[in-house]
Amino acid sequence: MVTETSSSESLAVAERVRELMSRHGIGKRQQTAELCRILDLSFSQGHRKLRGNSPWTLAQIRRVADAFDEPALQLFEGIETRTDETEGAAHDAVLKLGSVAIPCTAWVGNPLEAGTRPDFIAQKVNNRWIVARHEGVLLQEACDVHKIEILPRRTDTEKAIIAVVDDDHASADNLHDYLEMTGFAAMAFYNLDAFHEALQSHVFDAVVIDWVFGAHTSAGAIQAVRQSDNPDAPIFVLTGELTTGKASESEISQIIRDYNVTCFEKPARLAILVADLSKRLLRA
Numbered sequence: 001m002v003t004e005t006s007s008s009e010s011l012a013v014a015e016r017v018r019e020l021m022s023r024h025g026i027g028k029r030q031q032t033a034e035l036c037r038i039l040d041l042s043f044s045q046g047h048r049k050l051r052g053n054s055p056w057t058l059a060q061i062r063r064v065a066d067a068f069d070e071p072a073l074q075l076f077e078g079i080e081t082r083t084d085e086t087e088g089a090a091h092d093a094v095l096k097l098g099s100v101a102i103p104c105t106a107w108v109g110n111p112l113e114a115g116t117r118p119d120f121i122a123q124k125v126n127n128r129w130i131v132a133r134h135e136g137v138l139l140q141e142a143c144d145v146h147k148i149e150i151l152p153r154r155t156d157t158e159k160a161i162i163a164v165v166d167d168d169h170a171s172a173d174n175l176h177d178y179l180e181m182t183g184f185a186a187m188a189f190y191n192l193d194a195f196h197e198a199l200q201s202h203v204f205d206a207v208v209i210d211w212v213f214g215a216h217t218s219a220g221a222i223q224a225v226r227q228s229d230n231p232d233a234p235i236f237v238l239t240g241e242l243t244t245g246k247a248s249e250s251e252i253s254q255i256i257r258d259y260n261v262t263c264f265e266k267p268a269r270l271a272i273l274v275a276d277l278s279k280r281l282l283r284a
Helices: 005-022 030-037 042-050 060-069 169-181 194-197 220-224 247-259 270-283
Strands: 089-097 098-112 120-124 126-135 145-150 162-167 185-189 206-210 235-239 262-265
Touching: 005 030, 005 042, 005 060, 030 042, 030 060, 060 089, 060 194, 098 126, 162 194, 169 185, 169 270, 185 194, 185 206, 194 220, 206 220, 206 270, 220 235, 220 247, 235 270, 247 262
Parallel strands: 089 126, 162 185, 162 206, 206 235, 235 262
Antiparallel strands: 089 098, 098 145, 120 126, 120 145
């Protein structure tokens, strides 16, 4: 049974999903955000998936179709989806083992009858399938589980991508490494031109940027982020020049008001910065 699309199939599915959203009145600039909401993805993950650069699971395709009350078959066209009915239907799920929760694909069967004693059961909680060991008391509306598949995480493709922009190489590298260590994918840029060029081909879930770059500020780069494919990405401005006079407090205040950015003074306390970043990404 095929549970994930190939690269060519991903392109076809992405095109059909875009068409489906357009039919339901969702504009092109809002489609990625809507897909992220439906599938619980970061913006960069949704952006890649909607352009066919990331594989689709069959359960994800079904979730998109269900969200718009449309038949999933129109999105499956051309994809091998034949299943053994005795195996149940594949769904994205969470496997609960004690205090550990593991993302998985579960093949969920029919509702279980009283007195049944399977190894695992599945129950839908808040529109998400939860799989757990059968502990002797059958939960209401519990279903049989035929198979559970746990796959290794796809590292960078599954992580939120953070741009770090700072002409101080040591500061940029230090923050880059800390972000990577705390579960993000980070890209470091040491000048504004490199970051502007990257914005043409990359979508970032958040940006951490220094304020002063020689004789220039990052105001133009911040404006470019707000005009990019992910205009609502959290932006954090770092500066250590307020006391030296190289950075204008009034200019930074205006940027905060105009572009909804957060300012941290250098040296930034990385644990606090990343905690704030994580909170804002969860809200998105």
